Amino acid sequence: MTGKPEQKSGMSEKRDDMPAVDECTEGGHRLLLERAPDIIAAFRDNGVLYVNGMIEQLTGYAPEELQNVPPLRFVHPDDRLATHEYCMLRNRGEEAPAGCSFRVLSKEGGEVWVHMKAAVAEWEGVPATLAVLRDMTHQVRLETQLVQSQKLEALGTLAEGIAHDFNNLLMGIQGYASLALMGRDASPVVAEKIKKIQELVRNGVSLTAQLLGFSGTACYDVLPIDLNELAAGTSLMVERFNREITIHRDLWRDLRIVMADRGQLEQVLMNLLINAGQAMPGGGDLFIETANVDFSDDDERIPFLGIVPGPYVRLSITDTGIGMDESVVRRIFDPFFTTRDGGGGTGLGLSSAYGIVRAHGGAIDVTSRPGQGSRFDVYLPASEQAERKEETSSPHRGEETNRATILVVDDEEVVLEVNRELLESCGYRVIAASSGREALEIYSSSSEEIDLVLLDLIMPGMSGAETYRGLKEIESEVRVILLSGFSIEGGAMELLKEGCRAFVQKPFVLENLEKKIEEVLGENKQA
Template sequence: MKPKLTREELEQKIKELEHKILQFENTENQYRYLVDSTTDSLYLVDEQCCYIFINSNHIKRLNLPIDKIIGHSYNEFHSAEQSRQFAEKVKEVYSTNKSVQDEHQSPRDNGFFLRTFSPVRKSTDNKEIIAVAIVSKEITDRRLIEEELRKSEEKYRLLIENSNEAIFIIIDGKIKYANFQTHKIVGYALEELSLLSFINLVISEDRDMVLERQESCLQGENTSVNYTFRTTDKKGMTHWVETNSVSINWDDQPALLNSMRDITKQKRTEARLFQAQKMESIGTLAGGIAHDFNNLLMGIQGHASLALLNMDPQNANFEHLKTIETLVMSGADLTKQLLGFARGGKYELKTVDLNLLIQNTSETIGRTKKEIKIHRNFQSDLWPVDVDHGQIEQVLLNLYVNAWQAMPGGGNLYLETKNVFIEENHFKPYITMNGHYVKISVTDTGVGMDEKTRERIFEPFFTTKEMGRGSGLGLASVYGIIKNHNGFINVYSEKGQGTTFNIYLPASAKKDTRKKDKLANKNEFLPKGAETILFIDDEPMILNVGREILNTLGYTILTAEDGPKAIEKYKLSPEKIDLVILDMVMPEMGGGEVFDELKKINPEVKVLLSSGYSLNGQASKIIKRGCVGFIQKPFTIHDIASQLRKIMDKIETSAKSPSE
């Protein structure tokens, strides 16, 4: 039993207790001052979301006396949705014993708050939660700044992503950021690009130059550099690109900001212009050489003739001089071809029926080259042309021989004539004015040509034949003769796909009975329609002009620039599309493959095949699989109007016929 305390001891104990109470009151006041001095709202709730403690800042926000808050539930002062969200967070803290956060917008003033819910644990048991402490920090200003930043980033992102130029960042030789246009040019997704060295996209011949320019920019020798080079895309296609590189800092690393645009079409146009200028220069040179060479031949011929006068045929030199005469004639034949290539090769102009001329010349080649099967498709009312009969005959024979040599094992030769009206802007730089032309197409099913050969076939002395088998003047003279007749010639060819030469000669005005007023109102006589057509072509220029032509004719037009998009469009409404005009040669998915997919969707689909090649090889195979027709590019509005109407009328007639 403890001894009883004396009075003095009791008084001392009382003093100690009073001191401790005072200390507790001071500490509580300090804590109260601390929680009240913060600009944040701080409060405690129990598991039922009833307020246990609240600081002065939150009292002000609720705008109620403290005795109206303590012991009352959160849902008494807030909406049902707010209360539901709050209760979920409190429940999560009690169940996980961990702090959680959320962002909350107050309906009182539309301010934004970051709330942190933290467990308040029992001092004697760290796992037992006795309350949840909530610290609510206003972040309205931060949210406004973030929103402005987001809008700014979105604006610049839209500008970059919708730019017509490829924009990308290079760090340590790798692409770390790229817009959509970059993907379009190189064909790789950003994930793939990040694994490749950029320099590997550049063709080997240009890599040293590109590395030198980029290094000079990174080293500060130039703030920005402009350069042109060639890249290879994922499909192996080569693109000419023009690039500007600027040195920047990206993620605290030296980097290159690049803007790049595809100038492949521009380069091709420049190449065509250069080729035309080169052919013009070579033609002038060839004409001069032929003129001087003819003078030399005349001298040789004259002297040989004089020497042969009164010479006894038994003379030892007689046969030598006769051989010289024969060689002079061979030289003269060569100069005729050179003059044909050069300007001034026309000798006697006559109004000629090309159907008859082609018929006669092709019969000649057919009799001597029986391994070749000749197919003729002549327009019956072909316009006459004013030409030198012998020169055009030489052109045709050169093309026949060229076709025969391209088909050593035999093959098919397709000859076609057609009246066409050509507009200047469709055939720049070949013609300088609109007009009526007669088109001759000579197509073989031979070995074809690669791009490098196609670019040089009209050059004098260029030949792919072995030494002694060709002079290299055949196609050069063809080019010169046609140009000298104010016409033009182009060629379509691919390795293993045969070759098509298209010749355009101006129609003669001498026997042209068409009236000017009839030409002026020719649109009134165009057969038109109101059906729906899906027009598929990978060339935007052809899509645009085709759409305009077909709209003018009254048709409803849907367009697709490649096979996959065409198939998707056709799937949407096959019953509404009356006809598909399908380009034969397209990237990714060729005409044959697209045709097969369309047939899977609708076995009765009507397809008109279109191509820059003549009806041979691949085109004829697709036709046999069920196309309703074929039209060769470039076609006139009269060509397409007439053919569409024939097809549509035939479809309509078939639909009206009773089924068997």
């Protein structure tokens, strides 16, 4: 919404049809004006003639403070031209829009969105503008939040696709680096350089993990979490490294448990704390609070936050830093957006925090003003589960699993070849298929000799999901490990429910894949 007028609505009212404003301000009429739920005002270009008491409730200005002051002084600079043009059209009796929306500046420097409808009236025998201004701040905020959510959802889809392709690329680099290290002819100097390459791959994996975090599809290990304990521990670590910041903790005694991935929540908290610290370059105070909150069905905050009614836990982080203006707040969760100069960070910290919280069914709300610090409120659904699940022991590894025959299915030639070489280096017999249809043909004729299938999830033509269901039609107990540059939420979770044995995200370290293979084959030996 901008300061531009709305759609046209015909000619404005004739001046001789309008009553004089001063005739309507006596007795009961004045009471009606003062009790009206909207701002009612009469003004000319050179000053406000009358305004009711609602102006003080919305802007902090008492009516007498506005008397004889030019009204455009209280309109946001970016909206003054359109607002002035609207009033001039009305005053001249020309065709004018039905109304005009703009921002009014409050006494404390804030902004209040209003929608104004105006007509021409007489004040002490001289034409003036009679206007009704309705508070639209809440509606505008909801509309802005909806647009922001839609934009971030679209960006999340884009980020997930980029992360998938990038992970496939890293898989090839990681795989061939591992093969090079395993070669006997690698000198110590060459081996050291190869390890540097692997280190760079790990850095790339970290970057794609943040992209997947922003998209809300990162891989989660969900367990009961005490947010008080997490907040206290993480903030203590930050406090040790930044002595210029004083951290104040106000943690709710009987805080509810949340079901979440501990590592992901630590990342959210760390990103928020680092952001708060950077907003206070000269030091300052940082306040961490937790609380139990409940959202009822009719709570007006629900559509704004984009959550469902129910019990939640709120984590609030408030700093006394430089604050942000409205334009920065609107973009604060955009990926790669940063207010720092000279490459200070990737610009993914807050965007990944946003994605992680949304993926957990929660929301982040931000309030900030220049020079007055910022406050981030994180809302996470509370859980009735109070006890941490007992960790199950890892499956027994089968003996001689390195003699197994594995069908590897991947449409990326480089990934297919490097996976084949890696598995053969571990002693497995490998059959390669570059498509889902080829995999079904091979498995249909050789299912008795194939012990395990490594299946890429995203493939053109026949997808990984379609391939898996085709394999199950051939052999209902087929053993399949899913591989993907996407996270486990990118379609893998549904297939795991259907019977897939495990999921491995690309790029993987050979030792981790080998362990997962042995676990899956070991399960069958135990059975």
